[in-house]
Amino acid sequence: MNKTSIKDSIAFKNREGNEKIFKYIFLSAALISVISVIAIIVFVFGKGIRPFFGDDAYSFTNFITGLRWAPSDNEFGIFYMIAGSLLSTLGAIVLGVPVGLLTAVYIAELAPKKIEAILRPAIELLAGIPSVIFGVFGLGIIVPIIKDISPQQSGQSMLAVILVLTMMILPTIISLSLSSIRAIPKSYKDASYGLGASKIQTIFKCILPAAKSGILAAVVLGIGRAIGETTAVMMVAGNNSGGIPLSIWDKTRPLTSNVAMEMGYASGQHQELLFSTGVVLFIFIMVINYVLIKITSKVGSEGEKR
Amino acid sequence: MNNNSKFSVEDLDLFYGDFQALKKINMEIQEKEITALIGPSGCGKSTFLKTLNRMNDLVEGVTIKGKISLDGKDIFKEMDAISLRTRVGMVFQQPNPFPMSIYDNVAYGPRIHGITKKSVLDEIVERSLRQAAIWDEVKDKLKKSALAISGGQQQRLCIARTLAIEPEVILMDEPTSALDPISTLKIEDLAVELKKDYTIIMVTHNMQQAARISDKTAFFLVGEVVEFDSTENIFNNPKDIRTEEYITGRFG
Ligand SMILES: Nc1ncnc2c1ncn2[C@@H]1O[C@H](COP(=O)(O)OP(=O)(O)OP(=O)(O)O)[C@@H](O)[C@H]1O
Ligand SMILES: [Mg+2]
Numbered sequence: 001m002n003k004t005s006i007k008d009s010i011a012f013k014n015r016e017g018n019e020k021i022f023k024y025i026f027l028s029a030a031l032i033s034v035i036s037v038i039a040i041i042v043f044v045f046g047k048g049i050r051p052f053f054g055d056d057a058y059s060f061t062n063f064i065t066g067l068r069w070a071p072s073d074n075e076f077g078i079f080y081m082i083a084g085s086l087l088s089t090l091g092a093i094v095l096g097v098p099v100g101l102l103t104a105v106y107i108a109e110l111a112p113k114k115i116e117a118i119l120r121p122a123i124e125l126l127a128g129i130p131s132v133i134f135g136v137f138g139l140g141i142i143v144p145i146i147k148d149i150s151p152q153q154s155g156q157s158m159l160a161v162i163l164v165l166t167m168m169i170l171p172t173i174i175s176l177s178l179s180s181i182r183a184i185p186k187s188y189k190d191a192s193y194g195l196g197a198s199k200i201q202t203i204f205k206c207i208l209p210a211a212k213s214g215i216l217a218a219v220v221l222g223i224g225r226a227i228g229e230t231t232a233v234m235m236v237a238g239n240n241s242g243g244i245p246l247s248i249w250d251k252t253r254p255l256t257s258n259v260a261m262e263m264g265y266a267s268g269q270h271q272e273l274l275f276s277t278g279v280v281l282f283i284f285i286m287v288i289n290y291v292l293i294k295i296t297s298k299v300g301s302e303g304e305k306r
Numbered sequence: 307m308n309n310n311s312k313f314s315v316e317d318l319d320l321f322y323g324d325f326q327a328l329k330k331i332n333m334e335i336q337e338k339e340i341t342a343l344i345g346p347s348g349c350g351k352s353t354f355l356k357t358l359n360r361m362n363d364l365v366e367g368v369t370i371k372g373k374i375s376l377d378g379k380d381i382f383k384e385m386d387a388i389s390l391r392t393r394v395g396m397v398f399q400q401p402n403p404f405p406m407s408i409y410d411n412v413a414y415g416p417r418i419h420g421i422t423k424k425s426v427l428d429e430i431v432e433r434s435l436r437q438a439a440i441w442d443e444v445k446d447k448l449k450k451s452a453l454a455i456s457g458g459q460q461q462r463l464c465i466a467r468t469l470a471i472e473p474e475v476i477l478m479d480e481p482t483s484a485l486d487p488i489s490t491l492k493i494e495d496l497a498v499e500l501k502k503d504y505t506i507i508m509v510t511h512n513m514q515q516a517a518r519i520s521d522k523t524a525f526f527l528v529g530e531v532v533e534f535d536s537t538e539n540i541f542n543n544p545k546d547i548r549t550e551e552y553i554t555g556r557f558g
Contacts, residue, residue, distance in 0.1 A: 185402070187398060187400060187402035188402065188404055188405075190361065190364075190396075190398060190402065191398070191402045191403075191404065191464070191467075192404075192414070192418075193361065193364060193391065194359065194361060194391060194395065194396040194398075194468075195391065195392075195395070195414060195415040195418060195467065195468070195471055196388050196389070196391040196392035196415065196418060196419065196471060197388075197414075197415075197418045198388060201418050205414065205417070205418065206404060206414075209404075209405075209406065210404065210405050
């Protein structure tokens with residue numbers, strides 16, 4: 001019999017060459033993200049630190065501790081924005097985490113299939129809604145309601161920011177907590193039920209503690225999302241030109257708003273100080289990412305012990 | 307009905323959906339004895355065991371017919387699952403400690419049942435770990451993660467965790483199948499020791515193990531109990547040819 005060997009095929013002969021080409025294609029694809037990150041860091045940091053050096057340097061202390069942002073008076077203080085960003089984020093976490101966590105537990109452990117079939121697409125849709133739509137909703141619905149009940153004249157306020165951010169971080173919190181709850185081995189639950197625990201006891205004493213690293217990662221990611229959110233918060237924050245928000249009714253000016261609102265027309269030192277604002281924001285995000293890496297690597301090693 | 311009967315099972319049928327996993331099981335399980343359940347894979351041993359503490363309630367689509375009573379009380383009609391499970395503890399095939407400290411693992415059950423006082427918990431934890439013959443090995447690392455000890459130690463920890471709720475019956479589903487021979491012997495010795503105070507029902511694939519430590523043996527085959535008798539009779543004098551084939555290893 002006359003067998004044609006598979007080894008004679010052209011594809012086989014070329015395969016080694018193909019492998020090499022593909023390896024480079026993969027590598028260059030992977031490099032694009034690394035290069036982007038490096039380019040952004042160099043560019044933003046480079047521009048952002050310039051105003052603090054040279055003959056007409058702006059005082060870094062005044063920048064970082066200042067309570068007023070008034071480009072026309074050549075005054076550029078961002079401390080009240082840092083405070084506003086952090087307080088709004090804190091508020092969104094305080095509201096969003098319990099709601100998100102309870103939703104995740106409900107879906108994972110309690111919800112009948114039919115309700116889950118409604119909830120999950122709703123949450124996915126919420127995650128997919130563009131930021132500007134949240135802003136429109138905030139401006140059209142939340143701000144007027146706040147205006148009615150607020151002791152101050154304006155409905156644009158830290159409370160409005162917090163409520164919009166809460167809605168926006170819910171999908172993150174829910175889906176990440178849900179997957180960490182779902183990842184818990186059934187054997188833990190069996191052990192708990194086997195010891196005579198009720199469903200609620202099993203949820204609070206066994207499931208949530210076992211899922212805590214994943215839940216923590218969800219919270220940190222939620223913080224990152226909240227602190228970096230721009231468009232929606234800009235629309236409802238009020239963006240005052242000075243003063244730390246002392247109550248939820250006060251206007252606030254998140255760091256992100258500051259950059260987004262003025263970058264379009266600013267020039268010179270004013271523009272560079274907007275980059276500096278971006279640097280501060282960037283540092284917050286890097287800290288958050290570092291914490292996230294620490295937490296998730298801990299999740300990984302716990303997994304190995306199983 | 308025998309006076310020392312702990313569990314009495316009458317005409318028990320169990321269905322997973324349409325599939326009948328247990329067929330007309332009748333059995334009297336004696337107090338303070340070790341009852342071994344043997345039989346080929348898939349014959350319903352685990353299913354039967356899980357019915358005794360109603361862990362099957364958690365599985366979707368299960369229907370149960372017939373009657374099981376514990377000390378004469380119907381476990382389905384006269385007891386709720388939670389109080390049943392505090393009287394009938396369970397040790398699983400794979401050691402499954404919680405991802406918490408050794409101490410918290412043992413204290414889990416007592417805490418669930420409302421014990422909060424530290425001194426009481428300390429005492430329960432120590433007593434249970436001693437009973438499970440693991441106290442000396444872990445007494446210096448009670449605050450360490452339970453996942454950081456060996457599989458054999460984890461299994462004895464799981465036994466301690468079960469003992470901490472002071473059950474009357476302990477169900478064990480192939481408790482040594484994941485363990486090395488030395489850990490296996492430790493668990494066997496432990497079971498023999500525990501039977502002074504507890505009724506033990508143990509699924510095992512290990513014929514020698516059943517022969518060594520059990521008082522009664524039930525042989526299961528495709529959902530039925532073929533033969534249930536003293537371990538001595540089952541291993542030396544089986545009445546049914548299928549039992550004989552199985553224990554001598556000539557089975558299919
Ligand atoms: N949750 C379930 N849903 C449907 N069928 C099941 C379920 N659990 C077990 N079964 C079926 O019931 C039968 C008995 O299963 P069981 O786990 O009780 O067997 P077993 O005797 O413990 O086997 P093994 O020795 O392999 O552990 C098997 O045919 C199995 O496929
Ligand atoms: Mg089994």
